[in-house]
Amino acid sequence: MKASIMITCLGDLLFPDVGVAMVKLLRRLRVTVDFPPGQTCCGMPLFNSGYHHDAALVAARTVKLFERAEHVVVPSGSCAWMVKTEYPGLLKDDPALKAQAEALAAKTYELSQFLVNVLGVTSIDSPFQGRVTYHDSCHLLRGLGESRNPRALLRGVKGCELVELPGSDECCGFGGSFSVRLPDVSTAVLNKKLANVESTGAACLVACDAGCLMQMGGGLSRRGSRVRAVHLAQVLEPEEGE
Amino acid sequence: MSDAHLETPFPERAHAALGDAHLQEALTIATTKFIGLRKESFEGYPDGEALRDRARAIKEATLQGLDQHLERLADNIERLGGHVHWAATGEEARDIILRLCRDKGVRMAVKSKSMATEEIELNEALEAAGVKPVETDLGEYIIQLAHEKPSHIIAPAIHKTKGQVADLFSKELGGRFEADPEVLTAVARKELRQKFLEADMGITGANFAVAETGTIVLVTNEGNGRMVTSLPRIHVAVMGMEKVIPTMTDLMVFLSILARSATGQKLSSYTTLVRGPRQPGEVEGPEELHLILMDNGRTRQIAGTLREALYCLRCGACLNVCPVYRQIGGHAYGYTYPGPIGILLTAMLKGNAAVKDLAHASSLCGACKDVCPVRIDIPRMLVELREHLDREKIAPWGERMLFGLARRAMASPGLFDAGVRLGRMAQRPFVRDGKLRTLPLFFGKWTRTRDLPPVAARTFSERWKEIERP
Numbered sequence: 001m002k003a004s005i006m007i008t009c010l011g012d013l014l015f016p017d018v019g020v021a022m023v024k025l026l027r028r029l030r031v032t033v034d035f036p037p038g039q040t041c042c043g044m045p046l047f048n049s050g051y052h053h054d055a056a057l058v059a060a061r062t063v064k065l066f067e068r069a070e071h072v073v074v075p076s077g078s079c080a081w082m083v084k085t086e087y088p089g090l091l092k093d094d095p096a097l098k099a100q101a102e103a104l105a106a107k108t109y110e111l112s113q114f115l116v117n118v119l120g121v122t123s124i125d126s127p128f129q130g131r132v133t134y135h136d137s138c139h140l141l142r143g144l145g146e147s148r149n150p151r152a153l154l155r156g157v158k159g160c161e162l163v164e165l166p167g168s169d170e171c172c173g174f175g176g177s178f179s180v181r182l183p184d185v186s187t188a189v190l191n192k193k194l195a196n197v198e199s200t201g202a203a204c205l206v207a208c209d210a211g212c213l214m215q216m217g218g219g220l221s222r223r224g225s226r227v228r229a230v231h232l233a234q235v236l237e238p239e240e241g242e
Numbered sequence: 243m244s245d246a247h248l249e250t251p252f253p254e255r256a257h258a259a260l261g262d263a264h265l266q267e268a269l270t271i272a273t274t275k276f277i278g279l280r281k282e283s284f285e286g287y288p289d290g291e292a293l294r295d296r297a298r299a300i301k302e303a304t305l306q307g308l309d310q311h312l313e314r315l316a317d318n319i320e321r322l323g324g325h326v327h328w329a330a331t332g333e334e335a336r337d338i339i340l341r342l343c344r345d346k347g348v349r350m351a352v353k354s355k356s357m358a359t360e361e362i363e364l365n366e367a368l369e370a371a372g373v374k375p376v377e378t379d380l381g382e383y384i385i386q387l388a389h390e391k392p393s394h395i396i397a398p399a400i401h402k403t404k405g406q407v408a409d410l411f412s413k414e415l416g417g418r419f420e421a422d423p424e425v426l427t428a429v430a431r432k433e434l435r436q437k438f439l440e441a442d443m444g445i446t447g448a449n450f451a452v453a454e455t456g457t458i459v460l461v462t463n464e465g466n467g468r469m470v471t472s473l474p475r476i477h478v479a480v481m482g483m484e485k486v487i488p489t490m491t492d493l494m495v496f497l498s499i500l501a502r503s504a505t506g507q508k509l510s511s512y513t514t515l516v517r518g519p520r521q522p523g524e525v526e527g528p529e530e531l532h533l534i535l536m537d538n539g540r541t542r543q544i545a546g547t548l549r550e551a552l553y554c555l556r557c558g559a560c561l562n563v564c565p566v567y568r569q570i571g572g573h574a575y576g577y578t579y580p581g582p583i584g585i586l587l588t589a590m591l592k593g594n595a596a597v598k599d600l601a602h603a604s605s606l607c608g609a610c611k612d613v614c615p616v617r618i619d620i621p622r623m624l625v626e627l628r629e630h631l632d633r634e635k636i637a638p639w640g641e642r643m644l645f646g647l648a649r650r651a652m653a654s655p656g657l658f659d660a661g662v663r664l665g666r667m668a669q670r671p672f673v674r675d676g677k678l679r680t681l682p683l684f685f686g687k688w689t690r691t692r693d694l695p696p697v698a699a700r701t702f703s704e705r706w707k708e709i710e711r712p
Contacts, residue, residue, distance in 0.1 A: 049628055050601075
């Protein structure tokens with residue numbers, strides 16, 4: 001089995017550990033991993049703010065980068081959603097590109113979906129220990145309809161105790177440029193989320209989206225909270241010494 | 243209120259709302275309750291999901307033949323002895339009502355809750371013409387006493403706590419009332435009972451109008467709608483043109499999901515079906531019935547970006563689940579219709595420029611789409627609206643520049659890498675304990691309340707070279 005990593009801009013620049021954990025994890029599951037060079041961003045920030053012409057140029061480029069990939073695995077639900085749901089529409093004016101976009105959409109998977117739906121993994125051996133809670137990222141939950149796989153994978157880790165997060169399906173307040181266009185509102189939404197997180201007594205808050213992790217991790221860190229925001233891959237493949 | 247209110251930019255209005263403790267308390271209690279009731283109601287209703295699909299399909303099919311359905315509705319209402327008026331704009335709708343008031347010597351009008359009349363600011367127009375409007379829905383009555391506007395589509399006084407209502411009643415009605423909903427409701431009922439009997443005109447909106455039978459349908463919970471439509475000698479209903487539905491069978495589909503979505507009820511306490519004015523031999527009902535079919539920007543959208551917003555049943559479910567609405571309430575939006583659907587309806591009524599800021603008052607979390615009884619894809623339409631703001635150059639110049647630059651960097655790995663190197667250099671003075679805690683300029687909008695991870699010393703792309711060979 002072969003998989004190409006789509007690292008995403010936030011994953012590449014801010015959370016490289018997540019990408020590294022994901023590569024190790026996939027290799028442990030006997031997947032041959034490659035990383036097509038020249039990746040930047042999926043274009044979702046442009047798309048969400050209404051710059052669709054610009055987003056289409058970025059989409060066209062990304063489609064080409066992954067042309068030869070067998071599977072494309074993304075550590076972020078929103079970017080996977082962007083590729084799967086919006087790329088074909090953005091490129092609809094060029095039939096050849098649109099067909100390529102549809103092909104890419106069909107072979108692109110958010111990490112937890114790839115692990116469970118493609119690899120058929122149900123439990124992963126991981127040395128991780130501790131109580132965690134899980135936040136449903138909006139695009140993964142409502143966009144890709146995924147709420148079970150990440151939870152199943154967390155439950156499959158022997159030392160991991162999963163506690164349900166009250167209001168787990170509510171937005172964390174990130175919303176891309178929303179977080180800086182209306183920072184007060186974004187923060188008010190975040191504070192509600194973090195109060196819920198802290199009520200669980202979890203040591204780690206797990207999510208499958210770099211945007212949410214940036215928002216919630218940023219809020220937790222600012223509060224001096226003991227809770228750490230981590231990506232699913234970091235629970236399944238913790239760094240040595242953790 | 244609206245114009246002066248709108249001089250304050252939206253982000254400031256939102257900021258003020260966040261700092262209003264009463265509002266925060268009231269919103270949290272009410273929206274949480276609505277969310278729970280809706281969820282419970284649909285969980286116990288296995289047919290619900292299929293009925294939502296069917297309702298959506300009916301709305302879509304009706305829009306495709308809107309002219310015929312409206313004409314059929316008008317014919318049937320006229321056959322029953324009612325009058326039908328066509329209003330291209332809100333102003334025309336207002337003028338029709340004012341003319342009726344003048345011609346029929348109307349001095350007082352009782353009203354049942356209606357967003358369509360809010361949309362055309364009818365109360366202000368009536369008052370200016372010397373006609374006293376009296377709101378008879380409890381929530382509307384409260385905000386009329388307080389000289390405010392509704393802040394929610396179905397719960398107009400949702401922004402008020404019961405303590406605030408008790409204070410308001412005590413001040414306006416004379417007396418000392420305790421903050422007990424039952425006591426306060428009894429007070430309002432006593433005040434209103436006399437008004438129903440005195441009023442010359444009853445004004446309502448319409449949740450639906452059934453073309454095949456000429457039936458105007460009102461969905462209410464307090465029974466006041468029934469009195470408004472039966473006690474005064476004239477009944478005027480104001481309805482957006484998109485509210486027509488073809489058949490009574492269709493009505494059953496909508497009724498089965500509307501109240502569930504709005505309040506979690508199987509049906510609202512009252513479903514009032516008005517079929518023409520008082521007929522010979524009948525002892526009840528108004529002498530005259532007038533239906534105003536109002537366009538006011540709606541039909542233009544049948545072929546426009548906002549087409550799906552014409553499916554809206556005005557249930558308010560999308561407001562209750564919206565993380566933004568739940569934080570700022572309805573008034574901060576600044577227009578008649580708040581919340582996610584309100585942004586779309588405001589664009590429909592007032593044009594795209596009016597929602598320049600509001601179009602971004604959403605994290606696009608999709609909760610609204612999930613609960614919409616007719617599955618309106620609100621996030622998608624918001625994004626399309628933003629696209630129009632960009633294309634029509636309504637979006638600020640600086641923003642368009644910034645996103646242009648972002649696109650260049652995203653489209654060129656060389657430029658992207660240069661940006662990464664630049665970021666790494668520029669952030670150096672601001673890194674403390676491996677975090678960015680205060681950043682200047684635009685980035686400060688993030689770091690005022692949240693830390694940010696710095697651009698990694700080695701990005702994944704850079705680390706890949708080492709881990710490329712397993």
